Amino acid sequence: MNYDFSEKELAFFIDIQNIMQKLSEEKNLEAGGPEENIRAVIDRLAKTPYLNLAIQEEKEYNGLLTLMGAMEVVGAFSPSVLLSVEMSTRVFGKIVAELCDDRLKGNLLTPLLEGKILGAVAVSEDSMNVENEPLKTEGRADRDKVIVNGAKQYVVNAPLADWIAVAGMMDGKPVVFMVEKGTKGLVVEEKMSMVGYDGAAVSGIRLEGCSIDAANVIGPFDKVDILSKIKMWENQVLLGASLGLMKSAYEAARDYAKSHKSGGKPVIAYQEVGFKLAEMLTLFQTSQLFAYRAAWNAADNPKDADSFTLSSKVFLTESAEQVASSALQILAGSGYQTGNAAERAFRCSKYLQIAGTSTEISRVKIGDAAMGIR
Ligand SMILES: Cc1cc2nc3c(=O)[nH]c(=O)nc-3n(C[C@H](O)[C@H](O)[C@H](O)COP(=O)(O)OP(=O)(O)OC[C@H]3O[C@@H](n4cnc5c(N)ncnc54)[C@H](O)[C@@H]3O)c2cc1C
Structure with missing residues (x-):
């Protein structure tokens, strides 16, 4: 290590x-x-x-x-x-x-x-779709085609993607439908307006009798917990995203505290502000170690990788919200105006706890792993 x-x-x-x-x-x-x-x-x-x-x-x-x-x-x-x-x-x-x-x-x-095509992944439907919960999106074989019907609420990149990997079911087993942009029956809804991530394109999609080549169906996956695997890759991204938010929010607060004067002195001179920065840096640095350990486990210790990634995700995503909130407090009025790193991190941080394996479900799974249930 x-x-x-x-x-x-x-x-x-x-x-x-x-x-x-x-x-x-x-x-x-x-x-x-x-x-x-x-x-x-x-x-x-x-x-x-x-x-x-x-x-x-x-x-x-x-x-x-x-x-x-x-x-x-x-x-x-x-x-x-x-x-x-x-x-x-x-x-x-x-x-x-x-x-x-x-x-x-x-x-x-x-x-x-080569960066020539952009992909999207559509798993969640009208709820978290916890692993093993049967998805409602379903494919039906029709000679050398498969006809797919279903709907996904939120899909990052959907309005731009050249290909969308759509998780669903066929004959009672999980599969992934690889759907190319422009395929008849693929309806990409309007880009959504969200609390954060303003520069990303997120929308719902619908598959209405969407006909794809049977060769573009991956699976069926027998007993392979395919949704867990996809969520794991997503959770790893959310760890990196948490680190980025903490870095930008911490640095914005630190620089502001050094340069901005209130009551005749730079605000960093106030012990309470200094303590806040110290706590933010501690959370950020601990999060880095946690994320690196999760990455190491994924490659070198797969037995513990799932549970460790979930523990890291809970810690990092909650730390990101806390660091962002403290940064906004230090920037005070300037931070409350839009267009700065602290307010952006504050708005984006909540998503990290909702997406991938949500904080609540992560805690359930960490507990199950501790009890040896999974
Ligand atoms: C901006 C954005 C982008 C997204 N992008 C994608 C994407 O690209 N691809 C994709 O597949 N999905 C995507 N999602 C979906 C996301 O990953 C979540 O799965 C989805 O938002 C959760 O569904 P829901 O809001 O219906 O929550 P619900 O399932 O209704 O959950 C509500 C609350 O109940 C809790 N809960 C639910 N089930 C359990 C349980 N078993 N145990 C304990 N607590 C539980 C949840 O944690 C949550 O707090 C995106 C979501 C958003 C907001």
């Missing part, structure tokens, strides 16, 4: 930092035109090992551990970009790389890694 990043990894983080710095000077990554923003970022990141790291092994880098550090950098610049890019690469990309057959993988993996 060594969580030190190598010189090569540190140089890669600086590279990513420079790319994101330049892009955020050129575009408002957190607002408006997600189509243009996301594609521009993916195009730039594709020229680095970033996209590849999310999906498969990359020589000289430490897989998910390196990705965790890189997600922190991207997420600190733009939570929306991180979410959109990773739902396409870490989640959709993993489905392609690990679950698709050679034909689909051959068609999709290279364009995905």
Whole structure:
């Protein structure tokens, strides 16, 4: 267990930092035109090992551990970009790389890694759809086609995606339908307006007699807890997203506390403000260690990986909300105006506790694991 990043990894983080710095000077990554923003970022990141790291092994880098550090950098610049890019690469990309057959993988993996196509993943329907809860989205065989019917409430990237991996059922068993943009019967609803993640494109989708090639159905998965696997990849993204939010909120508060004067002195001189910053930094640094350990477990200790990722997710996502809230308190009136890192982190942090495996369900599962039930 060594969580030190190598010189090569540190140089890669600086590279990513420079790319994101330049892009955020050129575009408002957190607002408006997600189509243009996301594609521009993916195009730039594709020229680095970033996209590849999310999906498969990359020589000289430490897989998910390196990705965790890189997600922190991207997420600190733009939570929306991180979410959109990773739902396409870490989640959709993993489905392609690990679950698709050679034909689909051959068609999709290279364009995905080159940043030429964008993916989305649609699992949840009208509730959390806890693992093993049968999904209502259903496919019916029709000669060499499969006709899919169902609806998904919230799908990151749906309005932009070239392909959507839709989890559903066929003959009573879980499958994933790979649906290409423009397929007849795929209805992508209006982009939703949300509390946070303004620069991401999220919408519902409906499959109304949507006809896809039978060869584009992955599965059926016999006894494989496929939803758990997909949620695990998503939870890993949410760890990186939490780190990014904490980094940006902490740094905004620290810089403001040093430069802004109240009552004749910089606010950092007030012990209560200093203590707040100390608590924020402690939560952030503890979260980094937790996330790195979760990444290490995923690669080297798969037996404990699921439960450890869920414990990390509960801790990181709640810490992100707390750090963001403290940052906003320190920025006070300036923070309460929109358009700063503290208020953005505050708005985005709640999503992290809802998405993937929610905080409530995570706690249930951590408890089950502790009792040896799973
Ligand atoms: C902005 C946004 C983007 C999203 N993007 C995607 C996406 O790209 N792909 C995708 O598949 N999904 C996505 N989702 C869905 C998300 O991951 C959640 O699954 C979904 O929002 C939860 O459904 P719900 O709101 O109906 O909650 P409900 O299921 O109604 O839950 C309500 C409350 O009950 C709790 N609860 C429910 N079941 C249990 C249980 N068994 N034990 C304990 N507590 C429980 C929940 O934790 C929650 O607090 C997105 C959601 C949002 C808000």
